[in-house]
Amino acid sequence: MREYQLIHGQTVDDAHLVAAAQEGHEWAFARLFERHSARLWPYVCALSGGEVDEAQDLLQETFVRAWSRLGELQAGAAFHAWLRTLVYRLALDRRDKQQHRDQLLARYAIVAKGEHTPEQRLLSREIGAAIAEAAQSLSESSRRIFTAFHIEDKSIMEISEEMGLSVGAVKARLFQGRKRLRKELENMAPETTMPMETPETLDIEVLGECANQHDPLHPLRQTDNLLAKRLLYFCRKNAKSVGELARLLHADRAYVQDIVPGLVEGEMLEEPFPGRYQTAFLFMARQECLPLFESVHSVRKGIAILKRRLPQFREVLSHTSLCGWQGFTWEELAWIAFPQWIVMRGLGRQVSSLPNWGKHRILTYPLRPVDFWYLLGNCGAEKEPSLWFAGMMTEGDDMGMGNVAEPRLIVGGDYRKILRFEDLDRFVGRLCEGPISEEDLLGDADEDLLDDVDDGARSRLAEYSEEGYLVQVEDGRWRLGMPVVTGADEEQLIGTIDAICAELACNVLDGAITAFAEKVDELEFSHLLGQPHYLGFLGLIAACKELTVACREEGLIPDPVDPPKGFGCHAWYGAPRIMRAWSKGR
Known part of the structure; x- marks a missing residue:
């Protein structure tokens, strides 16, 4: 095993720290965190829409992901650029999940106090019961922290003092609790994600030469199934991520991810932003x-x-x-x-x-x-x-x-x-x-x-x-x-x-x-x-x-x-x- 010595007055470059971290030296990864977290913070805040708590969660999740995937980083690759890519992908994934949760919650008519109809009160109790059931999967301390922060509206500092934990420990358990709760809620209510209604007929007309229809990239070959046509329909005006498309299509995300690259390569889909796809031709509705x-x-x-x-x-x-x-x-x-x-x-x-x-x-x-x-x-x-x-x-x-x-x-x-x-x-x-x-x-x-x-x-x-x-x-x-x-x-x-x-x-x-x-x-x-x-x-x-x-x-x-x-x-x-x-x- 290599020996890495920090010499007073000298700076060890990222390449050496990454190599040490890949061999399991936690001190090297800690140095990387200290060096890059501050540089990454403005970008994380921008992706989080200025929400500080959300940005802190995203930053922490980024370095957790970086530690677990450090072996994927090639020798000589820029560590900071790799981190920015991780942050961006995590932010997109979090946004997809948030939109998914919003769709679920939109099915429940939750309104201001004093304005509930009997039906709305029943639905509110149902969603509350679902959250309470999902919270049982958390440890006792994580559940107490989650309840204090989200329901009792206490600050991180107040929770830290009451439970005798450091601020960092409270943030870490709150982050893990949210993550666990999201997963439990999504697993509990898959039937509430309904496919978006599509027209009865979806026709794609090819104008021009179509001699080589045997080629797998040919538009007639790629749209010979209804799923591809529906995917192109959902993207016809606004760019969407694979996660959004999977939910709209009511299809497995991996399957959607499998057909998207071919549609992009065949110039039927374009990627105006990383990870978001839009139909590259005019797809008209009847009206x-x-x-x-x-x-x-x-x-x-x-x-x-x-x-x-x-x-x-x-x-x-x-x-x-x-x-x-x-x-x-x-x-x-x-x-x-x-x-x-x-x-x-x-x-x-x-x-x-x-x-x-x-x-x-x-x-x-x-x-x-x-x-x-x-x-x-x-x-x-x-x-x-x-x-x-x-x-x-x-x-x-x-x-x-x-x-x-x-x-x-x-x-x-x-x-x-x-x-x-x-x-x-x-x-x-x-x-x-x-x-x-x-x-x-x-x-x-x-x-x-x-x-x-x-x-x-x-x-x-x-x-x-x-x-x-x-x-x-x-x-x-x-x-x-x-x-x-x-x-x-x-x-x-x-x-x-x-x-x-x-x-x-x-x-x-x-x-x-x-x-x-x-x-x-x-x-x-x-x-x-x-x-x-x-x-x-x-x-x-x-x-x-x-x-x-x-x-x-x-x-x-x-x-x-x-x-x-x-x-x-x-x-x-x-x-x-x-x-x-x-x-x-x-």
Whole structure:
């Protein structure tokens, strides 16, 4: 064993004292206490809200904890910084327990003397009986000290004189008595901690690319259980500790502690303060959904621009293959032209030029641990067609397909399942110039599709025909059953579309996004103001949905009459610009 000698006139540094204390030398730890307790006192008082008795208890508990965990301190580590960490964690734990006790006591209507109802007097007797029963677990001297201090309102000095104990001994027994009593009370009344009520439905929507859903950090994987969704709901406006979350969820603290790190690493939770967690995306309740969408109502002023520009756009469109050999009418194409080509995609290309929001790189793919995505949560909100005008996309660099959800809902359908475009693109590419025979359509099937033409390619052909993507005409040839924008069509359309969208962005879009962000702040989601790119994205989506709904209400998008099965589906082939809105930020 090492020998440590204190030489008169010299100071032994913390490292040597810690090493000695770790070997069991109590005198070394006493020196550490003398050296650091005074330095730590202001910080302890601040954490205790200026309550001196509470601060003294916290300071004492800190050094008790430090002595028991001294072996965890690595050689060379700063002892004082380690103490501050212990103090902070203990303070948070004490605050969690205090809030828990407050919740328990709040269930009992304890009021001023003389104001008790019979029911309140009964409940007061119940809580008093619970405390009295818990106090029986204390030693006789600790019970006398606890009663004298908390019930008889005597000072520490008075108790010290009456019991013939030192002030330090009274404080120590009072501290241990409180600690024991807290534990006994919490064990006696676990049934009084009720889970907070949550909405019947908690939906989390992923906006963006979600290809790698097998990854454990992917948001769809992490929220496939109700507990994770409820946890994110409870943190949606205010940061909470693991202890608070465990009580709100009525779940084991260790289990909550186990799932929180993954949510933080997956960027669904953030940690604004050490040990406190907050949902990192907008999680709306039913009553908040409508005001948020109404906040972008000013975007409806864009209808006047669209009405003025519509004749020019229809004239350009009439000269494309869409209205030519493909044979689609304006009533069919309007459902794709307004929601997709102009509103969602065309306006997206103009975001970078917005005076207030262009600098925030709203539509630059955000880097995530897995894929590129944003999240939006809904608490008990029903997805009404008027609010959830949306679609599904399968995209490549210059080709892809999708469908607009709204017409399917109008005609009594549901969101159409999108087949993987890479299985369909060979057929689309061959049909882009017009109808062809089945033999030509299935040509080179052993190279391009499957080895077995009869069982493979023809079964795919039948599947696509059933979905309405491909149609067989009377002479046996096949043609496209959905509009497909070709490279030549894009060259004719893109200039007019971008000119319309630039005017819309300049006049209505920037202000609508700003109004959305202000409403988010008003609804007490202020922590999201630190993510302007995210708020800008949500504001853009809300504004685009509102503008599309206005287009329908104003008759720019006509309701379909007896639509074919593939109505609302569309594709683009060799046309990389018309459906591009996002840019990759890697």
